[in-house]
């Protein structure tokens with residue numbers, strides 16, 4: 001028995017049920033299909049506002065893409081989660097995306113980043129402009145693969161079907177909302193122990209000038225270019241010459257404050273330039289070797305540095321981490337430029353909060369040219385991209401990418 005069939009049944013059944021009864025109908029349908037895992041999850045969220053909101057969305061007639069975990073996947077959900085209605089509803093909301101993402105991996109071959117229904121209210125997301133959390137997937141060996149999931153064994157799409165306006169992708173795992181930065185730094189598969197050590201070293205500092213991750217200095221939306229441990233080892237002789245304040249500045253120059261930038265926004269030609277939390281310029285280039293990030297515009301090694309992104313889009317609850325193969329050892333700090341960048345990011349974020357629901361991939365060009373036209377995503381995607389335009393004068397060419405630009 002398949003989640004797909006269940007969801008088809010749900011959609012059919014709920015058309016004749018009042019919205020309030022739809023969840024009960026769903027549970028009955030699930031049980032009759034033997035999908036006890038999903039049935040249990042649905043029953044558990046019955047009566048919560050969140051559970052009903054998800055169901056109402058799915059039966060509203062709008063386009064949705066659902067990642068539907070198999071029975072076996074649900075069976076593996078720990079009791080602490082399955083018995084917590086609020087948490088379970090939040091987790092279910094992380095499996096549902098407004099929009100039709102059929103064939104998106106062939107239209108955007110490498111990585112697709114798209115917003116889910118998991119929102120700020122859940123307490124599990126804290127992005128700029130109260131944006132919803134994203135999911136990231138790619139086609140690996142011809143198979144749709146959800147990234148950042150499954151403890152190293154990626155969650156994959158095992159079956160796919162559509163029913164009315166729902167695209168249902170059955171998957172072999174339950175998707176967990178992204179964790180806090182600490183958990184990412186501690187993840188042994190990501191090789192970030194060197195960086196974790198530096199963050200730990202600064203942890204005693206409560207002033208944001210001496211520690212960009214100072215507690216109480218909430219980063220609401222951030223992008224961190226995180227050197228891996230090999231990079232720290234290679235840079236040891238340079239890092240050893242830096243005092244604590246310089247180390248804080250170096251860290252700051254790996255960080256975008258108030259702006260979450262995913263790989264489809266930078267792994268492109270003419271990616272926009274941004275300003276780091278240290279007030280230095282940051283730019284991106286891509287060639288056959290990969291995508292590179294450069295900090296600073298000077299001519300010597302102390303004022304400019306470049307590294308390659310070796311793993312992109314590691315999600316955290318309030319931002320994203322891209323792992324790089326070098327330390328960007330630029331210790332210069334321009335507080336005024338950093339403040340201006342943070343202010344600009346904040347006003348861009350204000351624009352987000354009034355935007356319509358996003359139904360197209362993050363980083364989608366506005367003209368829809370990359371969308372391949374008649375694949376069924378064209379209109380949807382173009383419309384959503386147009387709503388990305390933040391009404392901020394400072395932002396021009398890069399507006400389609402939804403983040404603040406630096407004017408040269």
Ligand SMILES: *[C@@H]1O[C@H](CO)[C@@H](O)[C@H](O)[C@H]1NC(C)=O
Pocket residue numbers: 023024027028043046047
């Ligand atoms: C859902 O909750 C209502 C009360 O809020 C209850 O009457 C109903 O039996 C529940 N349904 C299921 C399937 O748990």
Ligand SMILES: *[C@@H]1O[C@H](CO)[C@@H](O)[C@H](O)[C@H]1NC(C)=O
Pocket residue numbers: 049050051053054089090093117119120121122
């Ligand atoms: C967040 O999502 C839940 C459903 O998952 C919904 O009940 C709630 O109203 C949403 N909050 C906002 C601010 O949209």
Ligand SMILES: *[C@@H]1O[C@H](CO)[C@@H](O)[C@H](O)[C@H]1NC(C)=O
Pocket residue numbers: 084086087090122123
């Ligand atoms: C349920 O999960 C939420 C997080 O979504 C957490 O804040 C809460 O403490 C949990 N409740 C219980 C009883 O564990």
Ligand SMILES: *[C@@H]1O[C@H](CO)[C@@H](O)[C@H](O)[C@H]1NC(C)=O
Pocket residue numbers: 109110267268
């Ligand atoms: C996408 O992946 C293909 C094959 O893996 C690679 O050749 C191409 O350069 C990648 N494109 C981007 C923009 O990363």
Ligand SMILES: *[C@@H]1O[C@H](CO)[C@@H](O)[C@H](O)[C@H]1NC(C)=O
Pocket residue numbers: 140145147148152153154
């Ligand atoms: C999981 O996905 C990553 C891409 O982020 C890939 O490098 C890795 O090989 C995949 N792992 C497995 C077990 O397929």
Ligand SMILES: *[C@@H]1O[C@H](CO)[C@@H](O)[C@H](O)[C@H]1NC(C)=O
Pocket residue numbers: 002004005158159160161
């Ligand atoms: C895929 O789902 C369909 C129902 O939509 C089912 O008939 C088919 O057996 C499934 N295929 C696999 C490989 O699970």
Ligand SMILES: *[C@@H]1O[C@H](CO)[C@@H](O)[C@H](O)[C@H]1NC(C)=O
Pocket residue numbers: 189190191228230310311323
């Ligand atoms: C972690 O290090 C191992 C061994 O050096 C390497 O094979 C792997 O690709 C690295 N992973 C990342 C995400 O840098």
Ligand SMILES: *[C@@H]1O[C@H](CO)[C@@H](O)[C@H](O)[C@H]1NC(C)=O
Pocket residue numbers: 208211212213217257258277338342343346
């Ligand atoms: C980020 O910007 C906010 C203002 O929006 C500021 O209060 C905070 O100190 C900045 N943090 C860092 C690390 O730059």
Ligand SMILES: *[C@@H]1O[C@H](CO)[C@@H](O)[C@H](O)[C@H]1NC(C)=O
Pocket residue numbers: 285286287288289290292306
């Ligand atoms: C790609 O760009 C990087 C950084 O600018 C450079 O070091 C590298 O040589 C380039 N590779 C190719 C093949 O052009």
Ligand SMILES: *[C@@H]1O[C@H](CO)[C@@H](O)[C@H](O)[C@H]1NC(C)=O
Pocket residue numbers: 241300302
């Ligand atoms: C670069 O920084 C190091 C240590 O901070 C210093 O010894 C060196 O003189 C600097 N080089 C230049 C060109 O400023």
Ligand SMILES: *[C@@H]1O[C@H](CO)[C@@H](O)[C@H](O)[C@H]1NC(C)=O
Pocket residue numbers: 102103375376377
């Ligand atoms: C997806 O691609 C397949 C084959 O290329 C096509 O038959 C199908 O209509 C496409 N679906 C959508 C929604 O574009």
Ligand SMILES: *[C@@H]1O[C@H](CO)[C@@H](O)[C@H](O)[C@H]1NC(C)=O
Pocket residue numbers: 061062063100165376377379380
């Ligand atoms: C749903 O997607 C289809 C194409 O995939 C599109 O024609 C239709 O307008 C979309 N409906 C809504 C309500 O966006």
